[in-house]
Amino acid sequence: MGRVPTTPSQALPQGSDERQSPVGLEVSDVSMKFGENLVLDNVSLSVKPGEFTCLIGASGCGKSTLLNLIAGFTKPTSGTLRAGGELIKAPGPERAMVFQDDAVFPWYTVHQNVEYGLKLRGVRREERHAATKSFIKMVGLEGREKSYPSQLSGGMRKRVDVARAIAVAPRILLMDEPFAALDAITKARMQEEFLDIWEKRQTTVIFVTHDIEEALFLGDRIVLMGTHPGRILSETIVPFARPRSEKTRTMPELQELRATLLQQLRISSAGGDAK
Amino acid sequence: MSSHPDVRVLQPHEELAPDAAASAPAVRPWTRLRIPRAVQLVLVPAAIIAVWIFLTHAELVDEVYLPRPDTMWDRVVTLRAELWEAILTSGSMILIGTLSGGLAGIFVGLLFGFSRVARDLFEFTLDVIRPVPIFALIPIFILWFGIGRTPQIALVALGVFLILSFTTIEAVRNVARIHVLAAMTCGADRLAIYRTVVVPSILPQILLGVRFGFIAAWGLDVAAEFSGSVHGLGFFMIVRGQYLDTAGVSVAVLIYCSMAIIVDRGLRFLSRRLFPWSPRGGHEDLAGEILGGRG
Ligand SMILES: Nc1ncnc2c1ncn2[C@@H]1O[C@H](COP(=O)(O)OP(=O)(O)O)[C@@H](O)[C@H]1O
Numbered sequence: 001m002g003r004v005p006t007t008p009s010q011a012l013p014q015g016s017d018e019r020q021s022p023v024g025l026e027v028s029d030v031s032m033k034f035g036e037n038l039v040l041d042n043v044s045l046s047v048k049p050g051e052f053t054c055l056i057g058a059s060g061c062g063k064s065t066l067l068n069l070i071a072g073f074t075k076p077t078s079g080t081l082r083a084g085g086e087l088i089k090a091p092g093p094e095r096a097m098v099f100q101d102d103a104v105f106p107w108y109t110v111h112q113n114v115e116y117g118l119k120l121r122g123v124r125r126e127e128r129h130a131a132t133k134s135f136i137k138m139v140g141l142e143g144r145e146k147s148y149p150s151q152l153s154g155g156m157r158k159r160v161d162v163a164r165a166i167a168v169a170p171r172i173l174l175m176d177e178p179f180a181a182l183d184a185i186t187k188a189r190m191q192e193e194f195l196d197i198w199e200k201r202q203t204t205v206i207f208v209t210h211d212i213e214e215a216l217f218l219g220d221r222i223v224l225m226g227t228h229p230g231r232i233l234s235e236t237i238v239p240f241a242r243p244r245s246e247k248t249r250t251m252p253e254l255q256e257l258r259a260t261l262l263q264q265l266r267i268s269s270a271g272g273d274a275k
Numbered sequence: 276m277s278s279h280p281d282v283r284v285l286q287p288h289e290e291l292a293p294d295a296a297a298s299a300p301a302v303r304p305w306t307r308l309r310i311p312r313a314v315q316l317v318l319v320p321a322a323i324i325a326v327w328i329f330l331t332h333a334e335l336v337d338e339v340y341l342p343r344p345d346t347m348w349d350r351v352v353t354l355r356a357e358l359w360e361a362i363l364t365s366g367s368m369i370l371i372g373t374l375s376g377g378l379a380g381i382f383v384g385l386l387f388g389f390s391r392v393a394r395d396l397f398e399f400t401l402d403v404i405r406p407v408p409i410f411a412l413i414p415i416f417i418l419w420f421g422i423g424r425t426p427q428i429a430l431v432a433l434g435v436f437l438i439l440s441f442t443t444i445e446a447v448r449n450v451a452r453i454h455v456l457a458a459m460t461c462g463a464d465r466l467a468i469y470r471t472v473v474v475p476s477i478l479p480q481i482l483l484g485v486r487f488g489f490i491a492a493w494g495l496d497v498a499a500e501f502s503g504s505v506h507g508l509g510f511f512m513i514v515r516g517q518y519l520d521t522a523g524v525s526v527a528v529l530i531y532c533s534m535a536i537i538v539d540r541g542l543r544f545l546s547r548r549l550f551p552w553s554p555r556g557g558h559e560d561l562a563g564e565i566l567g568g569r570g
Pocket residue numbers: 034037039057058059060061062063064065066
């Protein structure tokens with residue numbers, strides 16, 4: 001009822017524009033081994049500031065591993081990663097992450113989870129509350145502010161997670177299959193709301209998904225990864241104009257691109273199996 | 276189709292509430308038999324007491340083995356000054372010992388979590404000391420501290436310290452990695468991670484540790500008062516035992532039990548109030564439901 005699109009970005013804490021401006025990402029010749037298992041083989045990827053890049057690929061191809069490297073949780077076996085020209089050494093709020101697994105803090109309420117980053121940054125109380133409320137509204141959890149995560153469904157928890165990361169206002173936002181667990185309607189709504197914010201903010205986004213349609217609807221560019229070992233197979237520029245809307249989903253060009261990418265994905269995973 | 280009782284049309288943007296799934300165990304419990312609350316709380320204890328009264332009043336069991344209820348009541352009345360004094364002594368000793376030992380244990384556990392240096396220095400030593408049976412230390416404590424309250428408090432404190440340091444260290448170790456990482460990408464530094472992730476996530480386990488600490492403390496206190504003390508409930512029991520006054524001993528046992536139960540219930544209540552988010556905070560236990568145990 002009355003799901004008028006809101007614009008949370010208007011309620012964002014103002015002022016610290018400098019630390020929130022998007023930066024580019026440079027992944028150069030990155031290889032990653034776990035023991036003898038070569039998970040990423042010579043991956044290179046260049047992302048412009050403010051670009052929305054979608055990573056797709058069969059599960060197990062190293063998408064999460066690559067995201068963890070960009071976040072700074074792990075160090076590559078070889079190669080370098082740079083964000084805004086600076087070597088990535090450790091995790092930080094300039095690269096916030098929405099994890100594939102449940103990462104919401106169970107001891108905090110929905111409200112406390114979402115305001116977490118703002119509080120750490122020392123945003124003033126009223127400003128923080130307004131921003132937090134708008135983010136909660138964005139993910140459709142109004143009325144559940146005081147709920148604990150254990151009282152929410154898996155999909156609701158994921159939405160808390162997304163709101164928490166966006167609230168951090170990172171320069172690069174890393175998202176690991178954030179909408180995979182959501183039902184179709186919630187998913188579509190979240191995608192639209194998220195694009196809305198992103199267009200106002202122009203954060204650099206690396207978005208992992210195995211949903212080709214989602215990648216086409218959201219991204220500026222789609223990077224297709226292959227398995228065994230994980231590597232980049234192809235890059236596709238997504239030509240659709242922004243702002244994108246419900247109509248974009250039904251464009252014939254989108255369906256064509258979808259078919260092409262699906263074909264590539266099939267070949268890549270079939271090749272992986274044959275080996 | 277829509278007349279099927281289990282089919283419900285989900286409204287847009289609605290997901291099945293987790294509660295709906297959790298409240299109905301997927302696996303059928305072994306037995307559907309549910310004992311009413313009144314039977315659990317009143318009837319069963321009343322039946323046991325009735326059997327007790329019958330056995331003792333019909334003189335089927337000698338009073339040295341099983342005292343009569345009215346004899347016990349008589350002891351409460353005639354020895355009430357002595358008992359009251361003993362309760363205060365033992366109670367305060369347990370409280371002081373548990374609080375000091377518990378706080379020290381929690382502190383050490385938190386320190387281990389925060390400082391690798393502390394861990395490297397003391398972890399091995401603590402691991403070695405932990406399994407030592409504390410009761411075996413009673414004679415040494417008496418030699419060190421003499422007879423009186425000091426060795427007793429020290430014994431309780433040591434026992435509770437070991438339990439709580441262990442609980443806290445394990446709890447810190449089990450803090451979910453993903454929560455720490457999430458905090459880092461939200462901008463938390465070391466201290467903030469400690470304050471907003473480590474401490475809140477281990478608190479329920481620490482409170483559980485405190486409950487175990489108290490349970491150990493009652494036993495330690497009795498043991499300490501049995502051997503080398505001239506006051507407290509344990510000493511009272513030894514004296515009454517020497518008179519072959521089973522009723523007197525039983526009164527002391529009952530007092531110990533009541534105190535222990537009240538404290539444990541209180542802490543459990545506190546845990547539920549303080550940590551509503553935690554499964555340990557005392558929500559239903561689904562596995563227990565299915566397997567026939569109690570939550
Ligand atoms: N910490 C780790 N230790 C060992 N192997 C790992 C680790 N993390 C990931 N892997 C392996 O790396 C491969 C890629 O995993 P992941 O990056 O999670 O794939 P994706 O996210 O694309 O599904 C898998 O084969 C997985 O078993």
